[in-house]
Amino acid sequence: MGCGAGLAILGHYYPPCPQPELTIGAPDHTDYDFITILLQDHVGGFKILYENQWIDVHPKQGALVVNAGDLLQLVTNDKFVSSRHKVVANKVGPRVSVASFFMSETLQVIEPIKELLSKDNPVKYRGTTAKEYVDYYRAKGIDGTSALLHFKI
Numbered sequence: 001m002g003c004g005a006g007l008a009i010l011g012h013y014y015p016p017c018p019q020p021e022l023t024i025g026a027p028d029h030t031d032y033d034f035i036t037i038l039l040q041d042h043v044g045g046f047k048i049l050y051e052n053q054w055i056d057v058h059p060k061q062g063a064l065v066v067n068a069g070d071l072l073q074l075v076t077n078d079k080f081v082s083s084r085h086k087v088v089a090n091k092v093g094p095r096v097s098v099a100s101f102f103m104s105e106t107l108q109v110i111e112p113i114k115e116l117l118s119k120d121n122p123v124k125y126r127g128t129t130a131k132e133y134v135d136y137y138r139a140k141g142i143d144g145t146s147a148l149l150h151f152k153i
């Protein structure tokens, strides 16, 4: 499926913040890709939403965090759901992280895997391309809703 044909790497730098309760590090969002592999340093602040609660993902030396992204949710027809996550600001720091986003090629058609579909599990999303999905995700912005809704059948 070529889910790693278009790799993007993003480095983040979060300066220390004297009043972290007045700001955010990175807002609540899901990633647009298939999977994201995240390396965070020792500062911490990465949280995921699990059963409606924000859970700290404590940094562990040598460990990588693997997040399911929206396009994994789309191709698996919701079998794997993209993780909602955010980063809170810290008094200590700076905090540095590196995220690797695994994507397919720009014009590759991305659609629910046929073998996963059945009468009991009908197709939930229309096909798209990496370009169309990312363009839509970026134009919509991070507003607390999932870009996937736009591709629902």
Ligand SMILES: O=C(O)CCC(=O)C(=O)O
Binding pocket: 010, 012, 026, 031, 038, 040, 046, 085, 086, 087, 097, 098, 099
């Ligand atoms: O800085 C982090 O730990 C997470 C960054 C993130 O969620 C992203 O780049 O999509």
Ligand SMILES: [Fe+2]
Binding pocket: 029, 030, 031, 085
């Ligand atoms: Fe993210």
